[in-house]
Amino acid sequence: MKIKVLSLVFLFLGVTSCLKSPADGVQVLEVSKYEKKMTQPEVQLVDVRTPEEFSEGHLENAINIDVTADDFDAKVASLDKEKTVMVYCKSGGRSAKASARLKELGFKTITDLEGGITNWKSKNKPVVK
Numbered sequence: 001m002k003i004k005v006l007s008l009v010f011l012f013l014g015v016t017s018c019l020k021s022p023a024d025g026v027q028v029l030e031v032s033k034y035e036k037k038m039t040q041p042e043v044q045l046v047d048v049r050t051p052e053e054f055s056e057g058h059l060e061n062a063i064n065i066d067v068t069a070d071d072f073d074a075k076v077a078s079l080d081k082e083k084t085v086m087v088y089c090k091s092g093g094r095s096a097k098a099s100a101r102l103k104e105l106g107f108k109t110i111t112d113l114e115g116g117i118t119n120w121k122s123k124n125k126p127v128v129k
Contacts, residue, residue: 026100026111031114032123046085057128058127076101084109090118
């Protein structure tokens with residue numbers, strides 16, 4: 001009996017340790033929740049794709065800071081670490097990388113767009129050029 005209980009406890013701990021919690025400073029939101037949060041005051045919206053991708057269409061009021069560029073750390077240094085930083089990329093991979101790096105650099109609240117701008121467009125949400 002004790003072995004079964006201990007096994008269940010370890011299984012539970014193993015599964016929950018893989019989940020991202022809001023306490024880790026990175027929140028991944030689906031499109032409608034992300035869109036709503038974007039309208040809050042003092043949000044810093046960052047497109048972490050390349051300048052070429054950014055010029056093809058981006059979210060309104062977004063600034064472009066390419067996560068793959070050598071100067072990423074230097075450019076994000078101009079952002080306020082105490083204010084929410086909302087990031088997105090094409091499909092979510094680079095924004096996850098950017099979120100992790102922002103967390104390492106001391107940013108407090110980071111929000112990532114689930115599925116990136118591809119998911120955003122699939123919901124017929126607006127982009128600007």
